Amino acid sequence: MESTGITVMEHLLIHQKENPLATGNFTRLLSELIFSAKIISREVKKAGLVDILGLTGKVNVQGEEVRKLDDYANRILIYRMQHAGVLCAMASEENADIIEVPDNLPKGDYLLIFDPLDGSSNIDVNVNIGTIFSIRKRTSDRAFVTLEDFLQKGTTQVAAGYFLYGPSTMLIYTTGNGVDGFTLDPSVGEFLLSHPSIKIPEVGKVYSVNESYRAYWDDKVKAVVDYFKSPENERGKPYTSRYIGSLVADFHRNLLYGGIFMYPADKKDPAKPHGKLRLLCEAAPLAFVVEQAGGAATDGFQRIMDIKPEALHQRVPLFIGSKRDVEKATEIMSG
Ligand code: AHM
Ligand code: MG
Numbered sequence: 001m002e003s004t005g006i007t008v009m010e011h012l013l014i015h016q017k018e019n020p021l022a023t024g025n026f027t028r029l030l031s032e033l034i035f036s037a038k039i040i041s042r043e044v045k046k047a048g049l050v051d052i053l054g055l056t057g058k059v060n061v062q063g064e065e066v067r068k069l070d071d072y073a074n075r076i077l078i079y080r081m082q083h084a085g086v087l088c089a090m091a092s093e094e095n096a097d098i099i100e101v102p103d104n105l106p107k108g109d110y111l112l113i114f115d116p117l118d119g120s121s122n123i124d125v126n127v128n129i130g131t132i133f134s135i136r137k138r139t140s141d142r143a144f145v146t147l148e149d150f151l152q153k154g155t156t157q158v159a160a161g162y163f164l165y166g167p168s169t170m171l172i173y174t175t176g177n178g179v180d181g182f183t184l185d186p187s188v189g190e191f192l193l194s195h196p197s198i199k200i201p202e203v204g205k206v207y208s209v210n211e212s213y214r215a216y217w218d219d220k221v222k223a224v225v226d227y228f229k230s231p232e233n234e235r236g237k238p239y240t241s242r243y244i245g246s247l248v249a250d251f252h253r254n255l256l257y258g259g260i261f262m263y264p265a266d267k268k269d270p271a272k273p274h275g276k277l278r279l280l281c282e283a284a285p286l287a288f289v290v291e292q293a294g295g296a297a298t299d300g301f302q303r304i305m306d307i308k309p310e311a312l313h314q315r316v317p318l319f320i321g322s323k324r325d326v327e328k329a330t331e332i333m334s335g
Contacts, residue, residue, distance in 0.1 A: 119246025
């Protein structure tokens with residue numbers, strides 16, 4: 001792999017000419033986001049050493065337990081990004097409502113949507129987790145931001161990506177001009193370009209789904225998963241099964257090696273018929289990344305990027321990864 005020694009900020013400046021976003025405010029936003037992620041990464045690395053494991057005893061807006069590190073990551077991101085001077089509001093997976101930048105702080109036109117610590121059920125067992133982010137611009141020019149500013153299709157994202165806290169900490173992101181990956185060199189505290197112009201293989205070798213929910217799937221979903229397991233599929237042999245249960249980690253592996261990640265709708269919880277993953281803070285940003293890498297993402301019927309959200313925490317079924325694999329899954333689902 002090409003090793004360039006270019007830092008993420010140098011990379012942004014080098015590409016400034018072809019990327020009109022890479023001017024003052026966007027660069028400022030990204031640099032503050034990177035600094036926040038370095039702090040989160042530092043705390044994640046210490047998770048097994050300090051008394052930070054366990055539950056806070058609170059539940060988030062989705063009714064799920066919030067672990068201490070989720071809470072920490074959420075607070076760091078909100079505090080630092082509020083002070084960046086380039087945002088007008090944020091939305092986090094952990095907060096029921098939008099988070100406005102207070103009037104006493106300088107504001108800009110950008111909106112930031114994030115999942116502060118995705119895959120957090122894996123924290124206690126030292127498995128990869130991550131921060132997913134989506135950057136947008138507000139749609140209105142009112143004095144205040146409303147929910148409506150956030151309910152935009154994925155196609156309006158100006159940038160999206162994720163930080164992966166694994167054996168190395170990585171940043172993968174797109175501004176709509178391909179996807180680049182950077183690895184944190186802890187000795188100098190910089191993200192260095194390690195994976196320029198990532199392209200996902202057109203057909204993968206891996207399928208990723210939580211198969212324990214099979215009894216709750218409808219026949220179409222069962223047919224999709226059976227296709228990837230069948231020796232008679234277009235590949236002529238079964239795909240390999242890999243499922244970590246940490247979306248960023250499952251997505252990242254499939255992005256580099258090729259494959260499809262699926263979190264379909266299921267009937268296990270009648271209150272949640274639309275799968276588990278959230279459109280705005282999980283599905284849409286990863287859909288932007290995968291499409292920019294040559295892959296695809298649908299809800300089984302339509303492109304994720306084209307779905308107009310109706311609620312901040314809307315959930316959506318997700319089929320994401322190698323283009324031909326996602327097309328096949330969508331064909332079976334819609335057939
Ligand atoms: P989280 O944001 O609360 O961590 O939940 C999302 C996670 C994803 O990382 C992962 O893909 C999924 O939940 C796993 O769910 P399940 O245990 O139902 O397979
Ligand atoms: Mg999540």
